[in-house]
Amino acid sequence: MEKSEADQQFELELYWCIQQLENTLVTKKMNPKQAQDVTQSLKVLKSQKAPLVKKRQLMRMTFGDYRAKMLEEQKKFSKAYHRAEISIASPNKNSRYLRKKSAFVKVRSIRNNEGEEEPHIEANQRDFAYNPSDNSFRFNFSDTETK
Template identity: 40%
Template sequence: MSRPVAKVVMTPEMEEKFESELYWCIEKLQNSLQSGKLSKKQSESTMKSLNVLMGKSSIVKKRQTMRVLFGDYRAKMAEEEKKLFKSNLKITYEAIKPHKNSKFLRKREPLNNTNSNCEELSNEISKIQIDNNSPPKTEKTKNTFKYVPSDGSFKFNFGNNSS
């Protein structure tokens, strides 16, 4: 007969705190493995502990493992945070001063191309003449286009064949 498993109910704040504690313990174990200073037996037990912490074990088992490995891990986490906070206070930030020989270069189009394009456009515009009575003065007189001004009202061009 198996024992009933107690379900631990946690609030989101409690879950977040537990996850941060869990990640801290996992990080410490991984760092100790990567240091290479552990004996074969110590590294095997560390690997087993990592498997428990990273696996699908119950929260109770994970907390028990964390307590066995690190003792009062919450106090150790708080102490480490204080050390980090103190080291961050010592850091000063200074504005970067530009060098005296610095130059800002901006890329742009050559003036020759833009002026020639503007001149070509203005020449083309001056050649176009709008006149209701006479055809436009262009080189080709066979296919001419006549501009017919409208009366200014908007109309749809639907065929009204209601008769």
């Protein structure tokens, strides 16, 4: 049995309201009466036996125009996602990435005192030398037990 589009939309709205109430319980400091009201609302919204009309009424009383709030939140997250997508897609124009011996080195231009641009290597692989350890360090644990 397939769910109709209206049923799917209601489920989406219901889950949004439940999530908002759970976040309220976790993040806000409330007096015991407010916490009890929020928990009771959650119990009704999560109940399988509660009628749909009662759930819608509770959602409207608790959040007001919850559909508008959902759209506002969706727009906010889509804008943030779009900004993050743009910042990832457009690299810094003053930086170049070179590969040297399977290590990435970031090179950027820096102006010296005379105003000339000089390349500057941030991760200098030439100065790094690996020296193997002789593993001479040992913990001094005694084998005898003290009784």
